[in-house]
Amino acid sequence: MSRRSIVPFGPQHPVLPEPIHLDLVLEDERVVEAIPSIGFVHRGLEKLVEKREYTEYVYVAERICGICSFQHGSGYCQAVEAIMNVEIPPRAEFLRTIWAELSRMHSHLLWLGLLADAFGFESLFMQCWRLRERVLDIFEMTTGGRVIFSVCKVGGVRRDISSDDMKRIITVLDTIVADLKDFERVFFDNNTVKSRLCGVGVLSKEKILELGAVGPVARGSGIKLDMRKLGYAAYDKIPQVEPIIETAGDCYARCLVRLRELYQSVEIIKAAASTMPEGEISVKVTGNPNGEFFSRVEQPRGEASYYVRGNGTKFLERFRVRTPTFANLGALLATLPGCDLADVPMLVLTIDPCISCTER
Amino acid sequence: MGFAEFTKTAVRNLFSKPATKNYPKVKKEFFENARGHVIFDETDCIYCSLCARKCPADAIKVDRNAKTWSIVRAGCVQCSNCVDACPKKCLSMGPEYTPVMTEKGCETYARVPDNTEDN
Amino acid sequence: MSFIKKSPWIIHYDGTSCNGCDIETLACLTPLYDVERLGVVNTGNPKHADILLVTGSVNEQSAPVLWQIYNQMANPKVVVAIGICALSGGVFKECYNVKGGVDTVLPVDVYVPGCAARPEAIIDGVAKACEILQQKLDHEREKKRTRKAVKNNG
Numbered sequence: 228m229s230r231r232s233i234v235p236f237g238p239q240h241p242v243l244p245e246p247i248h249l250d251l252v253l254e255d256e257r258v259v260e261a262i263p264s265i266g267f268v269h270r271g272l273e274k275l276v277e278k279r280e281y282t283e284y285v286y287v288a289e290r291i292c293g294i295c296s297f298q299h300g301s302g303y304c305q306a307v308e309a310i311m312n313v314e315i316p317p318r319a320e321f322l323r324t325i326w327a328e329l330s331r332m333h334s335h336l337l338w339l340g341l342l343a344d345a346f347g348f349e350s351l352f353m354q355c356w357r358l359r360e361r362v363l364d365i366f367e368m369t370t371g372g373r374v375i376f377s378v379c380k381v382g383g384v385r386r387d388i389s390s391d392d393m394k395r396i397i398t399v400l401d402t403i404v405a406d407l408k409d410f411e412r413v414f415f416d417n418n419t420v421k422s423r424l425c426g427v428g429v430l431s432k433e434k435i436l437e438l439g440a441v442g443p444v445a446r447g448s449g450i451k452l453d454m455r456k457l458g459y460a461a462y463d464k465i466p467q468v469e470p471i472i473e474t475a476g477d478c479y480a481r482c483l484v485r486l487r488e489l490y491q492s493v494e495i496i497k498a499a500a501s502t503m504p505e506g507e508i509s510v511k512v513t514g515n516p517n518g519e520f521f522s523r524v525e526q527p528r529g530e531a532s533y534y535v536r537g538n539g540t541k542f543l544e545r546f547r548v549r550t551p552t553f554a555n556l557g558a559l560l561a562t563l564p565g566c567d568l569a570d571v572p573m574l575v576l577t578i579d580p581c582i583s584c585t586e587r
Numbered sequence: 588m589g590f591a592e593f594t595k596t597a598v599r600n601l602f603s604k605p606a607t608k609n610y611p612k613v614k615k616e617f618f619e620n621a622r623g624h625v626i627f628d629e630t631d632c633i634y635c636s637l638c639a640r641k642c643p644a645d646a647i648k649v650d651r652n653a654k655t656w657s658i659v660r661a662g663c664v665q666c667s668n669c670v671d672a673c674p675k676k677c678l679s680m681g682p683e684y685t686p687v688m689t690e691k692g693c694e695t696y697a698r699v700p701d702n703t704e705d706n
Numbered sequence: 707m708s709f710i711k712k713s714p715w716i717i718h719y720d721g722t723s724c725n726g727c728d729i730e731t732l733a734c735l736t737p738l739y740d741v742e743r744l745g746v747v748n749t750g751n752p753k754h755a756d757i758l759l760v761t762g763s764v765n766e767q768s769a770p771v772l773w774q775i776y777n778q779m780a781n782p783k784v785v786v787a788i789g790i791c792a793l794s795g796g797v798f799k800e801c802y803n804v805k806g807g808v809d810t811v812l813p814v815d816v817y818v819p820g821c822a823a824r825p826e827a828i829i830d831g832v833a834k835a836c837e838i839l840q841q842k843l844d845h846e847r848e849k850k851r852t853r854k855a856v857k858n859n860g
Binding site for chain 2: 727743744793795799807818820822823826829830831833834
């Protein structure tokens with residue numbers, strides 16, 4: 228007869244980058260149930276929309292999360308622009324696409340590093356984060372910020388990328404790809420890595436559909452779900468946007484999806500850079516939003532949807548964001564029962580949790 | 588099944604230049620248009636307080652009668668929205684960050700040049 | 707390194723940060739900045755740590771957690787607030803669930819401004835914290851010495 232015990236996990240825990248609390252009900256070393264409790268990062272920024280002008284709220288929306296900050300900003304701007312029938316210049320659309328894909332790269336490199344750390348491969352973690360710094364340098368060069376960019380605004384973008392800078396970015400991306408090629412085999416066929424990832428946390432296609440998971444978690448189980456196919460920003464003008472899918476549905480598949488998306492992002496940025504038209508980067512926006520809109524964007528972690536309702540004043544009435552981690556938490560709780568306690572950090576990581584997004 | 592895939596990367600790292608920036612000894616080089624801190628140039632300022640109204644973090648205070656412009660450095664989020672909003676272009680962004688502080692203060696710039704005080 | 711005399715061990719707690727300062731703190735440990743060359747070790751155990759790094763503002767639920775971590779740390783200890791949210795609440799200070807900066811809950815010794823704070827700024831902050839740690843240590847030794855002297859004389 229095995230004994231039941233409850234292990235509290237978090238909010239401050241060495242392997243947890245972010246505060247979330249899980250009560251893990253164990254039978255010996257096996258998890259039978261996981262009860263999450265959240266609220267450590269809840270700020271209540273949706274309510275703030277009533278106190279900030281809709282043009283300033285972009286800077287608050289960006290700070291929902293520091294990892295996918297650009298997509299939060301652009302998702303909000305898209306919604307407001309749709310309400311106000313603002314057509315943003317094509318160059319701004321392409322610039323948004325480029326920055327969005329660069330953030331995807333930075334987020335995926337960060338995640339690959341954290342995953343390597345979770346399965347105990349310290350030097351791989353360091354290597355991934357070292358590559359990531361080059362992406363951050365691109366950000367600082369083009370936007371002025373390393374993490375929070377503040378370049379998106381209602382009606383376009385605030386900064387342009389010159390053709391010289393664009394060339395420099397492409398060369399940096401080429402070096403990143405070359406370096407990534409060197410150690411991608413560690414993720415692809417190293418024995419130790421495979422033994423930690425293969426067959427762990429398996430989620431079938433049916434289970435994913437039932438739980439409503441999004442992003443790489445869904446794509447790792449063979450579901451073609453990618454909001455970029457909606458063709459927002461300039462994604463409709465780039466042919467390389469095809470969802471990358473794996474069918475195994477385990478941690479390994481989710482890892483491969485993200486690794487292959489890195490290469491895809493480089494392709495998309497290159498395609499966008501070569502077809503980017505010249506011209507204005509923003510239009511003047513006058514008046515106040517009146518109406519409501521749902522906008523959906525594909526973040527590094529999956530689909531995020533933004534609901535914006537304006538009432539004709541400069542203060543919006545309601546802003547709601549459904550972030551990908553919120554959708555994926557169900558998938559996480561489904562994978563935890565039956566796993567070993569030692570696998571918990573890794574399972575938590577493979578959905579790429581972003582708690583500050585989830586709790587807003 | 589693979590074996591020793593990381594060796595190539597490890598060996599190359601062993602013989603290449605260190606990636607680490609020797610930060611405190613070697614000064615950081617900033618990118619030209621990095622957003623670090625707001626610089627205020629009082630010569631053209633008309634104290635319209637547009638920057639204060641546009642600040643999402645309410646870090647800027649402008650007193651039109653006393654002709655003072657003040658910023659709480661500990662509250663500024665470096666979004667450079669005030670720089671865009673300024674009609675007289677007397678605000679700009681410097682690439683360096685505000686240095687670390689041991690107490691939070693409010694920096695006030697008064698109209699009379701020789702009366703400028705940094706609190 | 708001459709500017710850091712001790713090897714300070716740090717513990718990091720993420721308050722209600724947006725992750726921005728959080729990943730920048732983590733980036734300090736990675737090859738490009740590598741604070742371990744300065745003797746700074748990131749530990750998960752509050753009893754081992756000298757310096758508490760806090761990113762993000764504080765809300766009702768994270769305030770007691772922060773207190774618990776702070777109380778477990780051995781004396782002398784230094785608290786470093788990283789990022790504008792930890793300093794004053796930043797853009798979120800008017801949110802209903804944000805209490806404000808870390809100094810509403812804990813005595814903060816060093817403030818590292820920036821949104822998000824750059825790794826260089828965080829290194830500067832830790833260096834400053836080391837100075838303050840040394841001062842606190844000296845102060846405590848001085849107090850002990852005078853107490854001993856008073857005892858011997860009395």
